[in-house]
């Protein structure tokens with residue numbers, strides 16, 4: 001899920017989540033920061049996997065058990081469960097650790113004076129000699145935002161796809177960490193060999209270009225980690241999720257699937273990103289007003305569609321908001337956006353164009369207090385003054401927790417007399433996460449023995465677990481994990 005808060009990261013006070021007391025909900029879970037190292041050998045998955053999964057009749061044969069005995073694979077989510085945000089998961093096999101993603105979260109209201117929240121990585125600092133690398137699924141803040149803070153503790157090589165690398169580099173540059181960091185660009189479809197574990201990068205669809213899921217090959221079996229995904233049959237860049245490869249991996253036999261649960265309470269499918277373009281065309285075609293569109297900066301394909309509709313209807317485009325300007329620059333440099341010459345104008349030049357010949361693309365779709373749209377709505381923006389001759393399109397849904405900020409902004413804009421269109425009035429937003437039918441397709445292609453719903457609050461993990469059970473995964477093979485516990 002994207003977060004477009006404009007972050008002056010260098011000056012921010014960062015809260016590292018304190019390890020809270022945890023009550024183990026069963027034998028399968030342990031607090032990884034607990035002192036007793038004797039009890040570190042936790043291996044619920046391994047206990048089952050060291051038996052030959054294809055030969056279930058031999059499960060009780062002790063000689064077989066000894067022969068197949070292997071070290072346990074530990075999977076430790078340090079963040080991202082029972083929450084949306086700060087995704088980071090540790091995969092540990094013997095003396096090797098691979099980290100999947102390293103995100104940040106934004107504070108809840110009770111965290112006064114806190115600007116950013118990163119996961120507690122004490123466990124990784126203690127085991128830093130084992131870390132072989134960090135692999136990143138995609139460039140949203142809840143997956144890459146924690147990287148600079150983590151690198152200050154432990155310097156590890158980073159592996160990501162091209163667009164994600166571009167965004168991570170921007171971040172490292174801001175934090176003066178670019179020179180000291182090794183970062184590898186990995187193409188979708190290739191595999192990185194870390195020694196005992198290997199990670200294959202598999203193309204998926206999401207609300208940011210170049211998202212991938214990982215097939216993690218370990219000595220005790222394959223773990224498939226979807227990353228954030230939806231199934232988009234008509235993506236803007238034509239790059240579909242790699243169904244063929246997912247099916248092949250499913251056929252090899254997957255021990256564990258860890259899958260995105262964000263929309264697991266929603267029935268049906270998430271619509272394609274390309275359906276938004278038609279709605280924009282319709283809105284732009286009949287509009288004589290100035291158009292202001294707020295959306296997530298990282299949704300490059302959304303921004304591209306807004307620009308396309310503007311060009312089609314003879315409008316110039318001005319960009320507002322630091323993160324939006326930076327994202328468009330990066331996307332253009334790397335070839336992920338295509339803006340015809342003489343389309344973009346400087347925000348300082350907007351007064352030289354009539355309303356009907358102008359679109360402004362801005363940050364602030366979440367009503368964040370300091371964002372450009374919020375300041376416009378409050379009449380406090382230095383460069384853009386909202387008038388009754390503005391059509392404002394909020395092309396986003398409020399992230400849970402932001403609803404009241406967004407409705408305040410809508411109210412303020414309407415009081416000025418502007419026309420406001422938001423997602424409950426028109427189909428101007430689609431999610432980047434798959435709904436139940438897409439989650440079913442993933443489960444059916446991968447056919448895992450065990451299932452761990454990830455990336456969601458508790459009720460979303462539960463809903464995803466129920467979907468998996470309907471598809472035949474036994475209840476006892478489904479793990480609902482908490483952060484900083486170990487499977």
Ligand SMILES: [Zn+2]
Nearest residue numbers: 001140142228
């Ligand atoms: Zn996410």
Ligand SMILES: [Zn+2]
Nearest residue numbers: 001002140228
């Ligand atoms: Zn995401």
